[in-house]
Amino acid sequence: MKTLTRKIFKLVLFLLATSVSSISLASGSTSEIKDPIAHGEQAHKTHCYKCHTDEVYTRENRFVKSIDALSKQVARCKEGNDIPWFDEDADAVVQFLNKKYYRF
Numbered sequence: 001m002k003t004l005t006r007k008i009f010k011l012v013l014f015l016l017a018t019s020v021s022s023i024s025l026a027s028g029s030t031s032e033i034k035d036p037i038a039h040g041e042q043a044h045k046t047h048c049y050k051c052h053t054d055e056v057y058t059r060e061n062r063f064v065k066s067i068d069a070l071s072k073q074v075a076r077c078k079e080g081n082d083i084p085w086f087d088e089d090a091d092a093v094v095q096f097l098n099k100k101y102y103r104f
């Protein structure tokens with residue numbers, strides 16, 4: 001009887017250990033964005049064409065003049081519009097816009 005209890009105890013420990021490690025593995029892979037430019041392009045396409053087109057990024061008198069200003073403006077446009085992004089998503093959009101239009 002005693003050995004059976006011990007076996008069950010060991011089994012429970014084993015199951016706990018494996019489920020904890022698989023949870024941490026899974027969360028590790030979802031929070032990491034593998035290709036920020038592609039991710040940013042997709043996120044931008046989904047949420048950013050309600051008010052302006054890509055022309056605001058290329059017009060003569062565009063007002064964003066640095067990577068810092070770009071990231072502030074993306075945050076501003078995002079916040080005014082209840083866009084459900086994490087910081088990683090907004091960063092990815094900044095990288096995408098910088099690569100495609102601004103090139104700071």
Ligand code: HEC
Pocket residue numbers: 044047048049050051052056057061062063064070073074077078080081083093097
């Ligand atoms: C509710 C409307 C609205 C939405 C949605 C919106 N924007 Fe804007 N955005 C504006 C306005 C207004 C301006 C300023 C345009 C102007 O001054 O002519 C602007 C300007 C910008 C600029 C600066 C362009 C320049 O002159 O260099 C960037 C960058 C920008 N938006 C990014 C985004 C991104 C990224 C998204 C998606 C998260 C987004 N916007 C969604 C309203 C919006």
